[in-house]
Amino acid sequence: MKHKTFFWFILPTFLAMFVFIFLPIISTVLQSIHTPHDKILITTENCDPFGCKKVTTLDHDAINKLKRNEPLGKFVGLEIYFDRGHLAIKNVNKLWQNNDSISQFLTSLYDLPFYKALFFTLTFTFTVTPIMLILGFLIALAVNNINQKLRGMVIFFSLLPMIVTPLIGSIILFWMIDSRGIIGTLIQWMFNDPFLSLKASTLLTWIMLIVYGVWHAIPFSFIVFYAGLQTVPKDQIESARIDGASKFQEIIYITLPHLIPLITFVTLIQLMDNFRVFEPIVGFNAEAHATSLSWIIFNDLGGETRQLSSAASSSILTILGISILLLPILIRTWKDFYFKK
């Protein structure tokens, strides 16, 4: 394609990305280095149906004056990034000095909200992504080998987990694993322990979230790999068979190398998706056991307190996290492209 044609072709997309992605990110960065002005407190007498009393309230006239002069708020630099709710530099430093062993250090690090969320987010990302890749590939192979007549129906049913909205899917599962639900009761019966509950144990909650994540993501890798399998060159497979290659060797030496670009693609998309894990935590009411970076942002924005600066900092940190995560794959893709040239 000529450069000029390419330019006109990409312009609408580029404009949309500039307005809806680039500008909001700039605004988020700005928000994250400012906080609301210091509040000016006054003591006043307040009355309600239960009586009157002296209470501390805000002096709005004074605060509004400050706001008019500096509408962005108070400039604080990276202070929010380093406070206890985020990277907690001071606390981490103290923990590093007070704890002798690495495991002790990590346990106490887990107590800080940002690192707690990061631990779960990373665990989720690095378990769900590989399991989903492997299972998706196996299902694709299996479906590719069944009778042509059954295939359509099997593909339809395999796609169901992706069709179900994540939030709805997790709420359905949430009720099934309730200690009075069908799966919860079954587990209690199997282990003969009436106090056993999936929702009360952190480890079991994590496993449940991961299983849910895999269940929900498999259709995506399955359908991409299945499509890829249709393009595996027949003549190569035939010649391998003539040379006496086993079915297993066929997969390892022909099918897999052929699918490598697709595997990279699915990995890339899934790393991004899983790093942003959010809906299952809300659906499973799992915030007591597992939080993720996206959940922290949601929690800051929702409710009565609306900590915008805090949410902005968490968002920027999440963007950085995703960039770091994708860097190796991007570098690899770039190298492939560069050497091919």
Add this chain to the structure above:
Amino acid sequence: MSNKPIFFIIILILAAGGIYFFSKDQINVALKSDVDGKCNIEARVSIIGNEFPAIQTIGKGVKNCVGAVVKTNLTADHQKINVAGMSSEPAEYTSAIVANTSIIPLLNNDLIRPLDNLVKSYGNKLKTKQLITINGKVMAVAFMANAQHLIYRKDILEKLNLSTPKTYEEMLLAAKKIREAGLSNYPIGGAYKAGWNLAQEFNNMFIGYGGKHFKENTAEPNVNSDAGINALNMMKSLSEFMNPDFLTHDSNTTTAEFRAGNVIMMNMWGSRVATLTNAEGVTDEIKNGTDISGPLTVGGGTIPASTLFWDGWTIAKNINDKEAEATFKAMIHAIDPLIIKDENVKNEAVWLIDGYTPTNTARGVFSAVEMKTKPYPMLPYIGLMHSAIGAELADFMQNKEDAKKTLSDIEDAYRAAAKEKGFL
């Protein structure tokens, strides 16, 4: 293929018939209610608020007004949208129905207007105790009171010769006996869902032990105290008699457990009593055996381990005076003393409006008021404290850390948030 247009027409006819059939009743209701109350307004009215029955009644009352557009948006998520919806100029919502917790963000962001002049012109049916004044100015009009108090199964306690618990210590003893007698494995219920609910239960218990959330007249946290430790330990003891999933149970789930006969005693909102046993499938045994009483005390104290709430309405600042006037008139119409003539409406809440006499379902909240239960603290920074407690408490309830550590975590989390918001 040629059948398609015919099918389409049939579906259209069916849909139109359906719409008429289902809206017929509503049209009639609207016509009927127009007869008994007159409310003429000249400007737009738009209400945001919670969704429980008493507020639905208010919403219906406002919709009776004629002369201009009236919109209501009653949803459990009202707190997430009212600030944004009232910040614009002009504001999307001309009034927000709030409680003493949810009015704070509106006050903090300076989004509601003083009502003194409007009260003078149109508020002759209001009682003084309904007026919420801040710094000498009326900022909201309360119409109902609410509090958490004991709801329990009288029949089960009588079966075991137990008297009604008055303290949390007695509740624990009763729970032990109920479990030993094999009547329920998890006899105690509570809205202990991690987050807002769990923090609210801590607030109750903390106040019951005489705790103060902040150092006098400052935004400095003060929960890391003996009262805090006692409150946490009591919550842990109670949780041992709760369904193991208690950290995922909110008021709705706890209510469902009570309806199913699994929960025997619970600290629950007064606003839920009227409809508690009305659900489908609740057995007569549970319907007849359910009783209510006042909030419990704890640790030998006299102040109940509960907090008083009021629900009321406010009027947006960023609207013109005509809209404010219309909204005020419409809201006054909605809480007219006439509405409690209807028995069902009367039972929906503990109304603060003129002429209300306590019903049987209101006993709990009334004894909470008589026992001098403290109102939920209406401080600009209490919301930050509430969410810090909600986020950090779960670790303690799961035995991951001790009380002292949790309380200092709460103070640290609160400090970080309060610093960001400019309170410290």
